[in-house]
Amino acid sequence: MNLNTGKQVLTISNLCATVAGKDILKGVDLEIRAGEVHAIMGPNGSGKSTLAQVLAGREDYEVTAGSVSFDGVDMLALRPEERARAGFFLGFQYPVEIPGVNNAYLLKAALNAKRKAANLPEVDAYEFLALIKAKMKFMQMDESFLSRGVNEGFSGGEKKRNEILQMLILEPKLAVLDETDSGLDIDALKVVAAGVNSLRGGEHAIILITHYQRLLDYIEPDRVHVFAGGRIQKSGDKSLALELEDRGYDWVRGDRVA
Amino acid sequence: MNEPANKAATSAALRSFEASWRARPADGLAAMRGEAMQRFLALGLPTPRDESWRYTNLRAMAAMSFIDAPRIANGAVTAAPGESWIAGAGMSAIRILNGYPQLGAGADSGLAHVAVRSLRAVAESEPKVIAERHTAAAESEEGRWTLLNRALFVDGLHLRITGRVAGPILIVHAANCPDGSHAVHSRLIVETGPGAAATIIEHHLGAGGGTLLANRATEIDLAPGASIEHYRVFSGDERTTQFDSVDVRHGADSRCRQFTVVLGGALVRTDLRAHLGGIGAQHDSYALLAGRGARQIDCVNTIVHAAPRTTSNQTARAIGAGSSRVVFNSKVIVERGAAGAQSQQSSRGLLLSPNAELDTRPQLQIHEDDVKCAHGATTGRLDPDMLFYLLSRGIERSAAQSLLIYAFLDDVLTGIASMPTRRAIEDALVEELPDADLLRSFR
Numbered sequence: 001m002n003l004n005t006g007k008q009v010l011t012i013s014n015l016c017a018t019v020a021g022k023d024i025l026k027g028v029d030l031e032i033r034a035g036e037v038h039a040i041m042g043p044n045g046s047g048k049s050t051l052a053q054v055l056a057g058r059e060d061y062e063v064t065a066g067s068v069s070f071d072g073v074d075m076l077a078l079r080p081e082e083r084a085r086a087g088f089f090l091g092f093q094y095p096v097e098i099p100g101v102n103n104a105y106l107l108k109a110a111l112n113a114k115r116k117a118a119n120l121p122e123v124d125a126y127e128f129l130a131l132i133k134a135k136m137k138f139m140q141m142d143e144s145f146l147s148r149g150v151n152e153g154f155s156g157g158e159k160k161r162n163e164i165l166q167m168l169i170l171e172p173k174l175a176v177l178d179e180t181d182s183g184l185d186i187d188a189l190k191v192v193a194a195g196v197n198s199l200r201g202g203e204h205a206i207i208l209i210t211h212y213q214r215l216l217d218y219i220e221p222d223r224v225h226v227f228a229g230g231r232i233q234k235s236g237d238k239s240l241a242l243e244l245e246d247r248g249y250d251w252v253r254g255d256r257v258a
Numbered sequence: 259m260n261e262p263a264n265k266a267a268t269s270a271a272l273r274s275f276e277a278s279w280r281a282r283p284a285d286g287l288a289a290m291r292g293e294a295m296q297r298f299l300a301l302g303l304p305t306p307r308d309e310s311w312r313y314t315n316l317r318a319m320a321a322m323s324f325i326d327a328p329r330i331a332n333g334a335v336t337a338a339p340g341e342s343w344i345a346g347a348g349m350s351a352i353r354i355l356n357g358y359p360q361l362g363a364g365a366d367s368g369l370a371h372v373a374v375r376s377l378r379a380v381a382e383s384e385p386k387v388i389a390e391r392h393t394a395a396a397e398s399e400e401g402r403w404t405l406l407n408r409a410l411f412v413d414g415l416h417l418r419i420t421g422r423v424a425g426p427i428l429i430v431h432a433a434n435c436p437d438g439s440h441a442v443h444s445r446l447i448v449e450t451g452p453g454a455a456a457t458i459i460e461h462h463l464g465a466g467g468g469t470l471l472a473n474r475a476t477e478i479d480l481a482p483g484a485s486i487e488h489y490r491v492f493s494g495d496e497r498t499t500q501f502d503s504v505d506v507r508h509g510a511d512s513r514c515r516q517f518t519v520v521l522g523g524a525l526v527r528t529d530l531r532a533h534l535g536g537i538g539a540q541h542d543s544y545a546l547l548a549g550r551g552a553r554q555i556d557c558v559n560t561i562v563h564a565a566p567r568t569t570s571n572q573t574a575r576a577i578g579a580g581s582s583r584v585v586f587n588s589k590v591i592v593e594r595g596a597a598g599a600q601s602q603q604s605s606r607g608l609l610l611s612p613n614a615e616l617d618t619r620p621q622l623q624i625h626e627d628d629v630k631c632a633h634g635a636t637t638g639r640l641d642p643d644m645l646f647y648l649l650s651r652g653i654e655r656s657a658a659q660s661l662l663i664y665a666f667l668d669d670v671l672t673g674i675a676s677m678p679t680r681r682a683i684e685d686a687l688v689e690e691l692p693d694a695d696l697l698r699s700f701r
């Protein structure tokens with residue numbers, strides 16, 4: 001039983017979306033409160049990343065029905081950059097490489113964009129450096145990553161660490177981490193999990209999209225959702241993840257809940 | 259008075275050039291001028307049927323009459339528009355106004371290892387130095403504007419570099435013409451001694467008042483082991499037509515890094531010819547072509563490998579906004595006998611508007627077996643995944659776009675060895691892009 005009484009951060013009701021004329025999201029319902037960690041698991045191609053991208057505001061997807069309320073505002077009415085400044089963060093399944101855009105610069109620009117939206121002054125250069133160094137140490141990232149292009153030439157695991165680093169600097173109200181655990185070795189998985197756990201609690205909420213129970217050994221979820229056929233088919237506590245590991249997804253698909 | 263050319267001038271522009279030519283003094287250069295003028299008139303103005311002028315139509319120009327830009331006395335410098343924004347500490351600046359260098363008395367640059375003379379002074383005292391020069395440009399049909407420059411130049415600069423020059427030499431090409439259509443044909447000759455090294459920056463400003471045709475030619479002779487970093491930067495108003503030709507002749511183990519940066523002008527045609535005639539010579543060229551508004555940029559490079567173990571690298575980045583049109587046309591020729599030659603071309607275009615046009619044409623002519631040549635050319639739009647990634651981090655859309663444009667130009671900008679020059683070019687570039695404030699902090 002979930003006794004969390006935190007403030008509602010995200011409310012998704014009957015969200016439907018299409019891409020290239022194809023229905024992908026078919027009535028997603030989800031509620032998350034501050035301080036909670038939710039895991040979303042589900043078969044390949046079921047629409048998990050689509051949900052994440054729709055929440056982030058990607059224009060390729062057309063929302064055809066439903067609503068998303070984020071921290072009390074209509075999230076679908078905001079542009080992607082406004083969502084980010086309002087405290088939404090997407091950790092990409094495939095972070096893109098941007099040669100020529102400096103990694104440290106992006107971090108600073110992102111932080112300042114958020115501060116500006118909150119009517120705060122720009123971060124002091126010295127303070128920023130101290131902050132970023134501390135967070136990088138925590139993520140066990142070499143400082144040389146700062147001077148490189150965004151994700152340029154980063155290994156798969158390094159890109160994922162970089163996503164978490166950005167999350168730690170931006171301290172979002174809601175982070176959706178799309179398969180941030182995929183492709184990580186066991187040490188990196190622990191580092192990433194520690195990063196996520198350090199943000200846990202207080203006013204932050206986190207959605208982990210994952211295929212592996214393994215991640216959930218390190219980050220214990222409050223809720224687990226099974227996503228299949230473009231919607232959440234079943235929800236439960238962490239034992240649901242273990243059950244999925246045993247039984248696969250077929251039984252869930254056959255056993256639709258209304 | 260010169261003899262009339264035997265081929266009749268067929269357009270207003272040609273007739274006006276011919277009239278200017280007739281007004282040139284019958285001095286030690288008259289024979290050279292006459293020959294060049296006749297060849298120019300025989301070729302006529304280029305039309306789109308000419309291979310290297312396929313993209314640039316000069317029909318409107320043909321109907322115009324040009325008169326020589328007036329000489330402005332030394333004392334009247336303050337009347338000249340547009341200071342160079344490249345000028346900075348540690349640079350020695352020479353201004354060329356309407357084609358006439360404004361040198362101090364005594365013509366001493368005050369710089370160690372550089373002798374600076376006005377070309378007019380050289381023409382008077384040693385006309386042979388000029389008359390006997392042969393440039394690859396003047397011998398090729400594409401070099402017709404160089405022919406016209408040869409026929410009509412009145413003045414310019416002659417630099418003789420004998421050692422390692424400390425700071426950059428900045429040459430500011432300014433124009434100050436009353437209303438009407440004026441032409442400037444000025445010339446720069448750079449001669450180097452063995453092992454000499456210098457950075458030369460030519461900054462071409464716009465005209466201010468009327469319509470200007472600036473037809474300039476630069477010739478750089480590299481002695482064995484000499485090393486020159488040469489920049490030509492075009493900025494300023496949108497009423498100037500620039501024809502600018504740079505010819506580099508390489509001695510053994512000489513090196514040239516050449517930058518062509520176009521940030522202004524209405525029509526800018528740049529030619530670069532590098533002749534790698536000395537064993538082990540290397541030529542690296544960089545082009546940053548910013549098309550905006552209705553600007554037309556036509557950048558044509560010809561690199562000739564004529565000696566063993568020569569190397570050339572070309573890096574071109576073109577952006578097309580508004581209804582601009584940018585052409586990057588590069589040809590590499592490896593002659594028989596140039597064994598071990600290595601050549602690389604990378605040209606990329608970024609299309610920012612559906613009404614802009616970018617054309618890149620890398621060409622290779624290889625007459626030798628033992629060579630390594632590679633080229634790549636791509637043209638695309640801003641990457642939507644990159645853009646969305648930046649947006650998803652809270653960056654404003656216009657700023658994100660500018661960041662990506664800036665990043666696209668990175669390969670050229672990071673190649674600029676002179677830091678003050680790089681800063682100045684970046685600052686000017688930023689002004690051309692949206693969200694200048696944010697970009698200014700981005701380095």
Ligand SMILES: Nc1ncnc2c1ncn2[C@@H]1O[C@H](COP(=O)(O)OP(=O)(O)OP(=O)(O)O)[C@@H](O)[C@H]1O
Binds near residue numbers: 022047
């Ligand atoms: N731009 C697009 N054009 C066409 N089809 C798309 C597009 N984007 C996504 N799809 C389709 O939508 C479906 C859902 O994709 P999505 O990436 O959301 O799946 P997923 O649940 O994240 O899968 P995985 O576990 O493999 O990451 C897939 O069938 C995919 O092919």
Ligand SMILES: [Mg+2]
Binds near residue numbers: 048049050093178
């Ligand atoms: Mg996915």
